[in-house]
Amino acid sequence: MGIDRFFFLLFFSVLVFNSIDITTAQIPGFISLDCGGQSNFTDDLALEWTPDNQIIYGITSNISVTNETRQQYQTVRYFPADSRKYCYTLNVKSRTRYLIRATFLYGNFDSNNVYPKFDISIGPTRWATIVISDANIIESQELIFLASGSTISVCLSNATTGQPFISTLELRPFNGSIYLTPFENQFFLSVSARINFGAENEDPVRYPDDPFDRIWQSDLVKKANYLVDVATGTDRVSTELPIDTGKDEQPPQKVMQTAVVGRNGTLTYRMNLDGFPGFGWAYTYFAEIEDLAPTETRKFRLVLPGAPDLSKPIVNIQENAQGTYRLYEPGFENISLPFVLSFKFGKTSDSTQGPLVNAIEISKYLKISDGSFDGAVAASLVSGYESLDWAQEGGDPCLPVAWSWLECNSDPEPKIISVKLSGKNLTGSIPSDLIKLSYLEQLWLDGNALTGPIPDFTGCPNLKIIHLEDNQLSGDVPSSLADLPNLSQLYVQNNLLSGEVPSGLLNKNLVFNYTGNVNLSKGSSGGRRNRNIFIGLAVGAAALFLGFITSCLLLRQRKKYPKPEPKHGMPVMSNAATEAAQCFTLSELRNATKNFEKKVGSGGFGTVYYGKLNDGKEIAVKLLESNNVYQGKKEFANEVTLLSRIHHRNLVQFLGFCQEEGKDILVYEFMHNGTLKEHLYGPLARARGIKWIKRLEIAEESAKGIEYLHTGCVPSIIHRDLKTSNILLDKNMRAKVSDFGLSKLAVDGTSHVSSIVRGTLGYLDPEYYISNRLTDKSDIYSFGVILLELISGQEAISNESFGINCRNIVQWAKLHIENGDIQGIIDPALGNEYDIQSMWKIAEKALMCVQPHGNMRPTMSEVIKEIQDAISIERGVEAGARERSSDEISRHSILNMGSLDLCGNNDQDLSIDESITRPGPR
Ligand SMILES: *[C@@H]1O[C@H](CO)[C@@H](O)[C@H](O)[C@H]1NC(C)=O
Ligand SMILES: *[C@@H]1O[C@H](CO)[C@@H](O)[C@H](O)[C@H]1NC(C)=O
Ligand SMILES: *[C@@H]1O[C@H](CO)[C@@H](O)[C@H](O)[C@H]1NC(C)=O
Ligand SMILES: *[C@@H]1O[C@H](CO)[C@@H](O)[C@H](O)[C@H]1NC(C)=O
Ligand SMILES: *[C@@H]1O[C@H](CO)[C@@H](O)[C@H](O)[C@H]1NC(C)=O
Numbered sequence: 001m002g003i004d005r006f007f008f009l010l011f012f013s014v015l016v017f018n019s020i021d022i023t024t025a026q027i028p029g030f031i032s033l034d035c036g037g038q039s040n041f042t043d044d045l046a047l048e049w050t051p052d053n054q055i056i057y058g059i060t061s062n063i064s065v066t067n068e069t070r071q072q073y074q075t076v077r078y079f080p081a082d083s084r085k086y087c088y089t090l091n092v093k094s095r096t097r098y099l100i101r102a103t104f105l106y107g108n109f110d111s112n113n114v115y116p117k118f119d120i121s122i123g124p125t126r127w128a129t130i131v132i133s134d135a136n137i138i139e140s141q142e143l144i145f146l147a148s149g150s151t152i153s154v155c156l157s158n159a160t161t162g163q164p165f166i167s168t169l170e171l172r173p174f175n176g177s178i179y180l181t182p183f184e185n186q187f188f189l190s191v192s193a194r195i196n197f198g199a200e201n202e203d204p205v206r207y208p209d210d211p212f213d214r215i216w217q218s219d220l221v222k223k224a225n226y227l228v229d230v231a232t233g234t235d236r237v238s239t240e241l242p243i244d245t246g247k248d249e250q251p252p253q254k255v256m257q258t259a260v261v262g263r264n265g266t267l268t269y270r271m272n273l274d275g276f277p278g279f280g281w282a283y284t285y286f287a288e289i290e291d292l293a294p295t296e297t298r299k300f301r302l303v304l305p306g307a308p309d310l311s312k313p314i315v316n317i318q319e320n321a322q323g324t325y326r327l328y329e330p331g332f333e334n335i336s337l338p339f340v341l342s343f344k345f346g347k348t349s350d351s352t353q354g355p356l357v358n359a360i361e362i363s364k365y366l367k368i369s370d371g372s373f374d375g376a377v378a379a380s381l382v383s384g385y386e387s388l389d390w391a392q393e394g395g396d397p398c399l400p401v402a403w404s405w406l407e408c409n410s411d412p413e414p415k416i417i418s419v420k421l422s423g424k425n426l427t428g429s430i431p432s433d434l435i436k437l438s439y440l441e442q443l444w445l446d447g448n449a450l451t452g453p454i455p456d457f458t459g460c461p462n463l464k465i466i467h468l469e470d471n472q473l474s475g476d477v478p479s480s481l482a483d484l485p486n487l488s489q490l491y492v493q494n495n496l497l498s499g500e501v502p503s504g505l506l507n508k509n510l511v512f513n514y515t516g517n518v519n520l521s522k523g524s525s526g527g528r529r530n531r532n533i534f535i536g537l538a539v540g541a542a543a544l545f546l547g548f549i550t551s552c553l554l555l556r557q558r559k560k561y562p563k564p565e566p567k568h569g570m571p572v573m574s575n576a577a578t579e580a581a582q583c584f585t586l587s588e589l590r591n592a593t594k595n596f597e598k599k600v601g602s603g604g605f606g607t608v609y610y611g612k613l614n615d616g617k618e619i620a621v622k623l624l625e626s627n628n629v630y631q632g633k634k635e636f637a638n639e640v641t642l643l644s645r646i647h648h649r650n651l652v653q654f655l656g657f658c659q660e661e662g663k664d665i666l667v668y669e670f671m672h673n674g675t676l677k678e679h680l681y682g683p684l685a686r687a688r689g690i691k692w693i694k695r696l697e698i699a700e701e702s703a704k705g706i707e708y709l710h711t712g713c714v715p716s717i718i719h720r721d722l723k724t725s726n727i728l729l730d731k732n733m734r735a736k737v738s739d740f741g742l743s744k745l746a747v748d749g750t751s752h753v754s755s756i757v758r759g760t761l762g763y764l765d766p767e768y769y770i771s772n773r774l775t776d777k778s779d780i781y782s783f784g785v786i787l788l789e790l791i792s793g794q795e796a797i798s799n800e801s802f803g804i805n806c807r808n809i810v811q812w813a814k815l816h817i818e819n820g821d822i823q824g825i826i827d828p829a830l831g832n833e834y835d836i837q838s839m840w841k842i843a844e845k846a847l848m849c850v851q852p853h854g855n856m857r858p859t860m861s862e863v864i865k866e867i868q869d870a871i872s873i874e875r876g877v878e879a880g881a882r883e884r885s886s887d888e889i890s891r892h893s894i895l896n897m898g899s900l901d902l903c904g905n906n907d908q909d910l911s912i913d914e915s916i917t918r919p920g921p922r
């Protein structure tokens with residue numbers, strides 16, 4: 001795996017420069033970064049590409065599967081999926097407008113086939129969420145901005161799946177007033193569509209035809225809801241003659257030399273506008289490129305559904321442009337547009353010719369974030385340490401996520417509340433910028449080589465915790481520290497401080513350590529007694545408190561500055577995980593579980609123990625097996641990442657995790673009534689078996705949980721290991737689906753290829769087993785098996801129950817049901833307490849679910865509907881005078897199949913080697 005190498009690199013990476021200035025590029029101001037590239041090169045368009053290797057750390061990777069041949073797309077640069085942001089900082093010219101374009105070709109660079117999803121930001125402003133849905137398709141984002149300073153930074157962060165990566169970053173300056181808008185100080189323009197109508201072929205027009213290297217998409221490109229509903233009589237026209245385009249946005253001649261004409265009087269189009277609904281900038285580019293006879297006229301209007309006002313102006317290109325072959329560019333500086341845009345150009349009644357359009361361009365206004373409150377102070381602070389990597393993280397200190405050594409509050413204009421620069425080898429005096437952080441609550445500067453005096457912190461009245469120990473600070477302990485109203489911990493031990501400890505501090509209710517300062521004396525203040533009391537009390541409490549914090553911090557720190565140990569070599573936590581999941585300490589969990597005393601289950605790579613937290617909350621603690629370290633780690637990462645972002649009443653709630661002493665532990669809500677499996681088979685089932693109506697409710701609830709995984713999560717999640725032992729029942733016998741240990745992320749509409757078939761024998765989709773292609777329909781198969789178990793009370797696989805040569809519930813049930821003998825499979829424990837109609841409904845749906853081919857199986861919502869129908873039948877029956885189901889005449893003929901061996905001998909689709917199931921008794 002590249003993981004070790006990755007950490008190695010991260011650990012030893014040294015940042016050389018944090019910005020680039022390519023003055024020698026042949027096009028002034030063009031910057032074309034080939035992310036992950038190795039060397040300079042010039043492409044077919046004569047654009048000069050430079051590698052990004054001196055700009056940023058992160059790992060480079062060759063991409064492995066793609067049909068893309070351009071050199072800049074052969075590599076990517078990628079970053080750990082942690083809570084940090086990773087930034088490119090580019091030099092720009094202030095008060096100049098630029099186009100910036102970032103592109104992303106996944107190409108399965110990490111050989112994981114997990115499509116990444118992450119955010120990009122420009123400075124403090126969230127730019128876009130990059131969602132990869134096809135390894136071969138280039139995702140692209142373009143933004144037009146007015147530079148307000150001398151640099152601009154583009155950051156990647158917030159990976160919810162996969163690892164953030166980037167293929168290219170391109171910066172193109174405009175000149176003059178191109179794309180000037182009255183709102184440019186508050187809004188960027190995020191480009192949504194730039195279309196060249198009547199294009200010669202599918203290739204976009206860009207540099208050198210467009211000197212600013214905008215990308216004008218061809219209207220011939222085929223993609224989902226892109227320029228559909230084209231009116232009949234739409235003609236493509238073109239000219240070789242030059243077009244005068246030297247004004248307004250200066251579209252390239254090549255774009256203006258082609259157009260579409262509505263011969264029947266209209267041009268219509270419908271398309272999706274990425275980023276919308278919202279307010280945007282929408283312009284049309286017209287040039288008369290047909291030689292109209294003097295008697296001919298071309299006059300038309302734009303028609304937007306729901307916006308009659310906009311349809312009033314009449315376009316007469318020749319008149320408006322004052323001639324033919326000249327640009328006329330009307331548009332809307334600020335217009336509200338929907339996501340699905342339908343538009344029409346219709347000729348006026350007195351016009352002899354239909355409308356003509358050469359190009360359109362639509363951008364969305366993206367509010368520019370003001371940045372964090374302490375932005376300027378933080379910039380000044382890090383500028384003093386330019387060569388150190390913590391000072392080079394780039395972008396805004398707090399937005400969209402904070403620098404790794406800072407914490408910010410969540411105000412709209414975030415404030416820095418914590419600075420943690422312990423052991424960063426800082427020299428010189430304590431930076432004066434720190435005392436300007438007026439909302440600071442914690443300051444950690446311990447273990448550096450700081451010299452000089454302790455500054456006056458009265459500018460930071462919120463300070464609670466100050467760590468200055470283990471430095472070479474000299475001078476007095478300032479008495480002003482005692483004036484900090486919230487100060488609760490002050491550490492100044494092991495410095496070169498001198499003088500007397502201010503009595504104000506000794507009298508304060510405070511954890512205060514000043515030992516190891518040979519020239520510092522306690523003085524004779526009367527506050528000593530008082531202080532001793534508090535040391536006793538406060539230190540005890542603080543030790544507890546710190547104990548908790550450190551184990552969580554350690555975990556975080558390992559993530560941020562990982563050691564190159566293969567054991568910890570997995571980027572375990574995603575940002576999402578650390579946001580939502582609670583970090584438990586091992587001792588806390590030891591207490592809760594009475595040192596892992598009561599085992600309540602096993603499976604999914606680990607053993608589950610019962611526990612009770614101090615606040616009385618009952619928990620299930622899953623200790624992942626350690627003998628399968630690598631797999632276990634991977635599993636752990638999967639579970640934590642997935643679970644922390646999934647919340648649904650029919651999914652077992654994930655409470656947190658713990659990773660200490662080589663143990664990986666997951667904490668879930670405790671489910672009092674155990675697994676569905678226990679209620680269907682075994683002693684518990686015999687003691688208090690569950691009725692049919694309850695089984696239906698359990699089916700409905702678990703189906704809803706699964707449906708949520710399939711359709712409520714983006715990208716959708718395939719459970720991969722549905723079975724009765726993964727359906728748990730809470731206090732109220734409400735069902736929740738558990739164990740996402742095997743879940744893999746899947747992306748809409750595309751199926752997922754992975755090399756290891758996972759699942760449990762008996763529940764495993766045969767199609768998935770054969771093809772290795774995992775889709776949500778594999779879960780449907782497993783759910784079909786569960787439905788059959790609910791009907792029959794038989795286990796999915798059994799050596800005895802299904803007759804000779806048949807070990808599998810699917811074949812057994814199928815033969816019975818297809819022969820109309822549903823009675824032959826109904827669980828005898830149900831007695832007569834069911835309605836045969838509802839039973840049939842479920843049986844038939846179950847058979848649909850276990851169809852050999854995924855595309856013939858229903859979706860989860862179809863299954864839910866059927867279950868709900870069955871439930872209303874049951875409830876109807878319960879409500880009214882209940883007819884004995886056995887007396888009812890089913891719409892299916894019931895055959896008496898006697899004791900025939902209904903399984904026959906063809907169990908070939910079952911010849912699945914037991915060894916492919918994963919270990920663990922379930
Ligand atoms: C690549 O190009 C940049 C800018 O043109 C130049 O500064 C750099 O020295 C070049 N690097 C190599 C290895 O040629
Ligand atoms: C990418 O491919 C190039 C050329 O084959 C090779 O030199 C380079 O080492 C590869 N880089 C990585 C990260 O695998
Ligand atoms: C590569 O394949 C994807 C889909 O498989 C397609 O959309 C794209 O246009 C292809 N790219 C090239 C350069 O052929
Ligand atoms: C991270 O991404 C998730 C999902 O896209 C989003 O809901 C969340 O707001 C993002 N977090 C930040 C800090 O941008
Ligand atoms: C559009 O024009 C074509 C010929 O240009 C004609 O055959 C067709 O009937 C017209 N359709 C409509 C709806 O007017």
Ligand SMILES: *[C@@H]1O[C@H](CO)[C@@H](O)[C@H](O)[C@H]1NC(C)=O
Binds near residue numbers: 425
């Ligand atoms: C700390 O800084 C000093 C002087 O700048 C340098 O010599 C030393 O190697 C640094 N130590 C570490 C651990 O970075």
Ligand SMILES: *[C@@H]1O[C@H](CO)[C@@H](O)[C@H](O)[C@H]1NC(C)=O
Binds near residue numbers: 514515516539
């Ligand atoms: C104060 O710090 C010293 C040195 O770090 C340590 O040995 C000592 O235990 C600390 N005292 C208290 C009361 O925390």
